[in-house]
Amino acid sequence: MDEYSKVTPEIISALKNILPEKYVLHGDKEQLEPFSHDEISEKKYSHFPEVVVRPRTADEIAEIMKLANREKIPVTPRGGGTGLSGGAVPIHGGIVLFIDRMNSILEIDTENMVAVVEPGVITNDINTAAAEHGLWFAGYPMSFQSCFIGGNVSENAGGGKAVKYGVTGRYILGLEMVTPEGEIVKLGGKLVKNVTGYDLIKLLVGSEGTLGIFTKIIVKLLPMPGKVVDLLVSFKDTASAIRMVPVIMTRAKVIPAAVEYMDLLSVQTACEYLDEKLPYEGSGALLLIELDGNSETALEEEYEAIGELCMENGALDVFVADTRAKQEKIWNVRRNIAEAFKAVSPDQSAEDITVPIACIPDVMPVLDKLSEEFDIQVPCYGHAADGNLHVTLVRNPDQTIEQWEAVLPKALEKLYEATAKLGGVISGEHGIGHKRKQYLHYSLDETSIELMKRIKRAFDPNNILNPGKIFDL
Amino acid sequence: MDEYSKVTPEIISALKNILPEKYVLHGDKEQLEPFSHDEISEKKYSHFPEVVVRPRTADEIAEIMKLANREKIPVTPRGGGTGLSGGAVPIHGGIVLFIDRMNSILEIDTENMVAVVEPGVITNDINTAAAEHGLWFAGYPMSFQSCFIGGNVSENAGGGKAVKYGVTGRYILGLEMVTPEGEIVKLGGKLVKNVTGYDLIKLLVGSEGTLGIFTKIIVKLLPMPGKVVDLLVSFKDTASAIRMVPVIMTRAKVIPAAVEYMDLLSVQTACEYLDEKLPYEGSGALLLIELDGNSETALEEEYEAIGELCMENGALDVFVADTRAKQEKIWNVRRNIAEAFKAVSPDQSAEDITVPIACIPDVMPVLDKLSEEFDIQVPCYGHAADGNLHVTLVRNPDQTIEQWEAVLPKALEKLYEATAKLGGVISGEHGIGHKRKQYLHYSLDETSIELMKRIKRAFDPNNILNPGKIFDL
Numbered sequence: 001m002d003e004y005s006k007v008t009p010e011i012i013s014a015l016k017n018i019l020p021e022k023y024v025l026h027g028d029k030e031q032l033e034p035f036s037h038d039e040i041s042e043k044k045y046s047h048f049p050e051v052v053v054r055p056r057t058a059d060e061i062a063e064i065m066k067l068a069n070r071e072k073i074p075v076t077p078r079g080g081g082t083g084l085s086g087g088a089v090p091i092h093g094g095i096v097l098f099i100d101r102m103n104s105i106l107e108i109d110t111e112n113m114v115a116v117v118e119p120g121v122i123t124n125d126i127n128t129a130a131a132e133h134g135l136w137f138a139g140y141p142m143s144f145q146s147c148f149i150g151g152n153v154s155e156n157a158g159g160g161k162a163v164k165y166g167v168t169g170r171y172i173l174g175l176e177m178v179t180p181e182g183e184i185v186k187l188g189g190k191l192v193k194n195v196t197g198y199d200l201i202k203l204l205v206g207s208e209g210t211l212g213i214f215t216k217i218i219v220k221l222l223p224m225p226g227k228v229v230d231l232l233v234s235f236k237d238t239a240s241a242i243r244m245v246p247v248i249m250t251r252a253k254v255i256p257a258a259v260e261y262m263d264l265l266s267v268q269t270a271c272e273y274l275d276e277k278l279p280y281e282g283s284g285a286l287l288l289i290e291l292d293g294n295s296e297t298a299l300e301e302e303y304e305a306i307g308e309l310c311m312e313n314g315a316l317d318v319f320v321a322d323t324r325a326k327q328e329k330i331w332n333v334r335r336n337i338a339e340a341f342k343a344v345s346p347d348q349s350a351e352d353i354t355v356p357i358a359c360i361p362d363v364m365p366v367l368d369k370l371s372e373e374f375d376i377q378v379p380c381y382g383h384a385a386d387g388n389l390h391v392t393l394v395r396n397p398d399q400t401i402e403q404w405e406a407v408l409p410k411a412l413e414k415l416y417e418a419t420a421k422l423g424g425v426i427s428g429e430h431g432i433g434h435k436r437k438q439y440l441h442y443s444l445d446e447t448s449i450e451l452m453k454r455i456k457r458a459f460d461p462n463n464i465l466n467p468g469k470i471f472d473l
Numbered sequence: 474m475d476e477y478s479k480v481t482p483e484i485i486s487a488l489k490n491i492l493p494e495k496y497v498l499h500g501d502k503e504q505l506e507p508f509s510h511d512e513i514s515e516k517k518y519s520h521f522p523e524v525v526v527r528p529r530t531a532d533e534i535a536e537i538m539k540l541a542n543r544e545k546i547p548v549t550p551r552g553g554g555t556g557l558s559g560g561a562v563p564i565h566g567g568i569v570l571f572i573d574r575m576n577s578i579l580e581i582d583t584e585n586m587v588a589v590v591e592p593g594v595i596t597n598d599i600n601t602a603a604a605e606h607g608l609w610f611a612g613y614p615m616s617f618q619s620c621f622i623g624g625n626v627s628e629n630a631g632g633g634k635a636v637k638y639g640v641t642g643r644y645i646l647g648l649e650m651v652t653p654e655g656e657i658v659k660l661g662g663k664l665v666k667n668v669t670g671y672d673l674i675k676l677l678v679g680s681e682g683t684l685g686i687f688t689k690i691i692v693k694l695l696p697m698p699g700k701v702v703d704l705l706v707s708f709k710d711t712a713s714a715i716r717m718v719p720v721i722m723t724r725a726k727v728i729p730a731a732v733e734y735m736d737l738l739s740v741q742t743a744c745e746y747l748d749e750k751l752p753y754e755g756s757g758a759l760l761l762i763e764l765d766g767n768s769e770t771a772l773e774e775e776y777e778a779i780g781e782l783c784m785e786n787g788a789l790d791v792f793v794a795d796t797r798a799k800q801e802k803i804w805n806v807r808r809n810i811a812e813a814f815k816a817v818s819p820d821q822s823a824e825d826i827t828v829p830i831a832c833i834p835d836v837m838p839v840l841d842k843l844s845e846e847f848d849i850q851v852p853c854y855g856h857a858a859d860g861n862l863h864v865t866l867v868r869n870p871d872q873t874i875e876q877w878e879a880v881l882p883k884a885l886e887k888l889y890e891a892t893a894k895l896g897g898v899i900s901g902e903h904g905i906g907h908k909r910k911q912y913l914h915y916s917l918d919e920t921s922i923e924l925m926k927r928i929k930r931a932f933d934p935n936n937i938l939n940p941g942k943i944f945d946l
Contacts, residue, residue, distance in 0.1 A: 111719050111831035134723050156668050167666065169675070170643065183920040190829035192859040193640065193901035195629050195679050196916040197943055198925045202642070202675035206668050223726040246584050250607050253696040253767045294726045298771030356663035358584035386665040428666035443669040447656040451932060452671045458927035470670055 004092055004464070005072045007050035015053055015095075018063045023054040023101070035096045038083040041346055044405075045086045045434055049076065049096035056101045058176060058184050058215035065213070066182030068095060068464050075180075076466050077209040079119065079151030082143040084350050085433025087155065087208045091468045097213060099150055105129050106216070112190045114173060115219045119150025126219060135221035138165035141429065142335065150214050155431045156206030160258045160290075160334075163385040165222075167429070169205040174218030177204065180211070180460035190218060203455070208431050209466045211459040225292035228257075229303050230321040232330050233310045234283035238263065239361035240314045241285040245385050246357065247313060248289070252305040258290040260334055261360070261384035269379065270333045273340035278333055279319050287384060288334060337381050338392070344377070347395035347404055351415065355424030357387040366418040367391060373414075374407045375399070388428035391415060416442040432470045440471060477565055477937070478545045480523035488526055488568075491536045496527040496574070508569045511556040514819055517878075518559045518907055522549065522569035529574045531649060531657050531688035538686070539655030541568060541937050548653075549939050550682045552592065552624030555616040557823050558906025560628065560681045564941045570686065572623055578602050579689070585663045587646060588692045592623025599692060608694035611638035614902065615808065623687050628904045629679030633731045633763075633807075636858040638695075640902070642678040647691030650677065653684070653933035663691060676928070681904050682939045684932040698765035701730075702776050703794040705803050706783045707756035711736065712834040713787045714758040718858050719830065720786060721762070725778040731763040733807055734833070734857035742852065743806045746813035751806055752792050760857060761807055810854050811865070817850070820868035820877055824888065828897030830860040839891040840864060846887075847880045848872070861901035864888060889915040905943045913944060 005011075007026070015024045025031050029048070037046040055061050068075045074094035081088055090096050103120035110133045115126050123144040126137050141147060141157035151157070153175070158167025174188035187201050188194055204211055235241040238261075245259055267280050280286055289306060293299050307318040321327045341348055355363060367378040375396050382390040393411055395404040416426045416439050425443040426436055440449060453473055456463070463473050478484075480499070488497045498504050502521070510519040528534050541548045547567035554561055563569050576593035583606045588599050596617040599610050614620060614630035624630070626648070631640025647661035660674050661667055677684055708714040711734075718732055737757050744751055753759055762779060766772050780791040794800045814821055828836060840851040848869050855863040866884055868877040889899045889912050898916040899909055913922060926946055929936070936946050 109831075110723060112829045113719055113722060134726065156672070158666060162666060166643070169672070170639070179920065179924070185918055185920045185924070187917075187921060189896045189898070191827050191896075191898060191901075192830075193631060193635060193827050193856070193861045194898050195900050195902060195904050196898045197905060197913060197922070198684075198928055199629070199642070199675060199679050200921060200924060202672060202678075203928075205675075206672050211671075223722045223728065226726060246586055249586060249696045250583060253607065253699060255696065293771070295768065295771035295774050297774075298766070298768035301768050301770075354664050354666050356585045357665075358582075383666070388666045423662045423664075425662070425664060425667050425669045427668050428664075429668060431668050432670060440670060444660075445658055447652065447658045448660060448673060449670070451652070451658070451673060454931035455671055455676075455928060458931045459924060 004074050004094060007073060007094060011071060011073065012051060014067055015051065015064065018060055019053055019055060024051060026051040034081070035078060035098065036089065038081050038086060038088050040084060040086055040435060041348065045089060047089055047091045047093065049090040050093045052096045052098055054098050054101050058178055061097065061178045061213055061215060062182045062184050064095070064097065065178055065180060069181050069462055072462055072464060074464050074467050077213045079148030079154070080122070080146050082147045083151065083155065083433065084430040085435045087431055087433035087469055089434060091434055099148065102215065108133060109190065110135065113221045114190050115221055117149055117217050117219060119148060119214045119217060121149050123147050123149050123152055130221050131224065134224050136224045137171055137219050138222050139168040139171045149217055149219070153205055153214055153217060154207065154209045158429050160260060160383060162383060163259055164255045164257045169202060171220040172201055172205055172217065173220050175201050175204060175214055176216035177212040177214050180465040188218065208433060208469050210456060210469055226294045227296060227299055228290060228292045228327065229299050230327045230330055231289040231303055231306060232278065232319040232321065233287045233289065234280055234316045235285045235314060236316060237284040238364045241287050242357065242360040242384060244287060244310055244313055247309060248306055252302065252309055254291065254302045254306060256289050256385065257292045258288065259385035260288040260382070262286045262288065262334065262337065262381040263379060265377070266337045266379040266381040267333060269344065270337045270340040273343055274333060274336055276329065276333055278330065279317060283316050288330060337379070341379060341392055341394050345395045345397050347401065349393040349408055349412065351391045351393065352388060352428045352430045353391055353415065353419045353424055353426060354386065354388045354428030355419060355422045357385060359422040359424065360384065360387060360389065362422055363389060366415065370411050370414060374411045376407065376411065386428065412439065434469060437469065437471055477547050477567060480546060480567060484544060484546065485524060487540055488524065488537065491533055492526055492528060497524060499524040508551060508571065509562065511554050511559060511561050513557060513559055513908060514821065518562060520562055520564045520566065522563040523566050525569045525571055527571050527574050531651055534570065534651045534686055534688060535655045535657050537570065538651055538653060542654050542935055545935055545937060547937050547940050550686050552621030553595070553619050555620045556624065556628065556906065557903040558908045560904055560906035560942055562907060564907055572621065575688065581606060582663065583608065586694045587663050588694055590622055590690050590692060592621060592687045592690060594622050596620050596622050596625055603694050604697065607697055609697045610644055610692050611695050612641040612644045622690055622692070626678055626687055626690060627680065627682045631902050633733060633856060635856060636732055637728045637730045642675060644693040645674055645678055645690060646693050648674055648677060648687055649689035650685040650687050653938040661691065681906060681942050683929060683942055699767045700769060700772055701763060701765045701800065702772050703800045703803055704762040704776055704779060705751065705792040705794065706760045706762065707753055707789045708758050708787060709789060710757040711837045714760050715830065715833040715857060717760060717783055717786055720782060721779055725775065725782055727764065727775045727779060729762050729858065730765045731761065732858035733761040733855070735759045735761065735807065735810070735854040736852060738850070739810045739852040739854040740806060742817065743810045743813040746816055747806060747809055749802065749806055751803065752790060756789050761803060810852070814852060814865055814867050818868045818870050820874065822866040822881055822885065824864045824866065825861060825901045825903045826864055826888065826892045826897055826899060827859065827861045827901030828892060828895045830858060832895040832897065833857065833860060833862065835895055836862060839888065843884050843887060847884045849880065849884065859901065885912065907942055910942065910944055
């Protein structure tokens with residue numbers, strides 16, 4: 001374990017020499033509280049920073065990092081705070097580097113089809129600005145209305161459109177970054193192809209703020225598809241639903257924008273929470289399939305082919321949502337599943353295991369067993385065609401917090417162990433952060449973890465940038 | 474510069490203890506010659522190995538690496554030998570590790586839509602096997618008929634379909650690899666999403682055989698589109714042609730499978746070489762636009778929209794190739810440009826600079842100036858919508874080899890300097906290897922190169938795996 005220095009009054013003064021005083025927050029517990037946690041509900045993962053700084057430029061960040069590196073003070077970068085792995089929480093105290101003031105969209109370059117943005121831009125704002133030119137950033141996550149693009153890059157976030165469009169990393173063409181030692185580097189550019197040296201951009205994407213602090217991001221944009229159709233298809237059980245996923249892609253030859261899976265418990269709970277009705281009576285599992293494109297004729301051909309294929313393969317019903325209103329009704333249910341379970345019980349562990357898509361049905365008996373053994377609810381929904389499942393462990397309201405806290409680590413271990421046996425990994429989009437680092441060995445062998453640690457040391461010899469995340473050195 | 478040991482008779486014996494004798498080649502210069510070069514024509518980049526080994530398993534490779542690491546003998550992995558940067562050439566002698574015997578397609582998993590292959594499989598063989606199931610690997614390079622998939626991963630190779638489908642890296646979901654220290658690691662799996670720890674797979678892709686030796690590769694497959702249409706569009710000059718590229722994508726809202734650019738000199742030379750005719754009379758530049766999909770109606774809507782847009786924006790003519798024969802006629806010309814110039818003069822430098830697509834017209838006066846100043850031919854063609862240009866410097870047959878060898882480094886420096894000024898990089902798909910390492914500083918700042926060197930040392934403390942490539946330590 002590394003030894004860190006405390007943030008002394010001298011350090012505070014030094015920070016105030018780098019930044020205007022009002023952007024150096026310290027001493028007031030209430031003011032620091034929002035920086036002590038992310039969206040994980042469990043208290044045990046929260047930790048207060050000693051000071052929060054709100055820099056505006058890469059040069060300021062470089063100076064802060066040089067100071068912190070020299071003085072051995074941990075620095076934790078923070079974006080929108082919407083994470084679910086504790087990645088932005090300063091578990092060793094020190095400095096939180098909040099990037100909210102670096103929130104300019106510097107350029108929407110339509111000729112090169114890229115956006116050049118600062119890391120504190122809210123992800124949805126990029127799409128609002130790009131939409132004026134018929135363009136969009138297709139790799140955004142579900143939290144796009146509040147997350148920052150800098151956080152998306154750090155976590156390699158991805159959303160419901162990953163089947164066709166991939167996740168954040170596919171769209172990051174260039175980065176300006178401050179290293180843990182306080183150097184500013186520029187990587188890539190407005191360039192679609194680039195093989196000059198190791199792909200540091202791709203390494204930095206998803207490195208959870210442990211290798212550098214992004215200060216400028218070049219995001220690839222795509223032409224926005226003009227038309228969207230959603231299909232809500234009900235099946236008697238998960239196996240029948242999941243078996244359809246490769247069939248859609250190989251037989252109908254269509255790559256949908258989204259193929260979301262919802263189990264009965266998830267959709268029921270969300271419908272009750274919203275007082276909404278969806279046609280799921282008598283079914284055991286639902287697929288929500290979104291198609292997009294520009295040709296109305298082609299979309300019709302596609303959804304008819306998929307609908308027929310589903311019916312031939314045991315679907316109970318196919319509901320076509322071809323208007324904005326019908327689509328929003330379905331997606332609203334999908335988006336509110338997590339909230340709905342929070343209403344049932346605020347104490348829950350939102351997981352995001354990934355397994356080979358053909359193995360999704362094999363996950364279900366595992367969840368039934370967890371539910372039974374630990375007397376908890378285990379709803380499951382998520383991105384079926386990516387094999388990425390939001391298994392959520394929800395405290396039984398009859399359990400005490402102490403019982404729940406004793407149960408949860410055991411349940412997680414069983415979940416992760418079963419996932420590994422199926423060839424899966426413990427996280428598909430939320431990241432490892434603080435919460436999952438003790439379970440990393442379920443997904444990675446010893447040599448791989450050792451190589452990652454060596455990379456961390458190569459970038460950050462004093463281990464001051466977001467220490468204690470992903471692994472301990 | 475590192476000091477390496479020689480391959481002694483004791484080392485040969487040790488290798489013969491690891492492998493059957495017949496797979497340890499040494500002593501016979503003729504037998505070793507094919508391993509002394511890749512597809513670069515210049516003699517100065519060739520270098521003989523001391524011994525060539527042809528292992529069959531990851532365990533054998535691990536043993537070889539342990540031996541080499543202990544004895545400080547350089548090891549250069551080699552695939553199909555189709556590279557254009559000297560990456561597979563053993564410039565410090567030592568062992569060439571030829572992976573041709575590791576050539577099994579282990580699995581075409583249609584349920585998970587992946588292929589599991591060994592690194593020595595010829596890339597096209599994956600597509601032949603996948604095609605039986607209506608699937609394909611869409612990230613393949615132009616040399617797919619002779620290159621190995623292991624080499625594609627090492628170089629992050631990409632081809633003419635990168636606009637829509639991206640390059641090799643997008644499709645690599647899992648790797649088994651032997652580290653320079655002889656450990657076997659397994660990364661990823663049959664998994665589309667995965668954020669467990671640093672993305673080592675993406676770092677290894679394009680690392681030019683300097684960080685590890687791949688022994689098993691999991692390749693994502695896509696449903697194969699059923700229909701293809703090509704448009705050959707002529708323009709008066711490059712600027713008019715290139716201006717169309719973002720217009721096609723943003724106004725017609727179509728992402729073509731390919732948008733290839735050919736200047737008049739390239740297409741003329743290739744047509745003469747093949748004794749072929751294409752409708753380019755009176756034009757100065759051509760775009761070859763490929764669309765693919767499944768709906769005939771949608772494809773027709775798309776190509777008509779693009780054709781009209783082109784004509785509105787100054788195109789001289791649009792030729793629609795909607796049959797296999799017409800398409801092959803055009804692509805045959807495109808594919809034979811390099812060969813055609815080899816017939817003009819075998820001495821040439823095949824470059825692959827990448828610039829922001831909107832800057833492609835600005836490259837043209839640079840090439841004219843190079844041509845004039847150095848009295849050489851500089852044809853230009855390539856992947857327009859990726860900004861990836863095959864600028865080729867061709868020796869004037871009137872120049873002596875000595876004159877050419879004096880001229881080339883100067884011309885390359887001017888080309889790379891101009892590329893950097895336009896925000897571009899020196900390689901979009903061929904890699905740095907041996908040939909371009911002295912020019913790396915045109916694309917990367919000092920800190921970035923230092924970070925890359927630290928990564929290299931983290932993986933390969935003794936610098937024995939493909940040393941002297943990308944940079945010198």
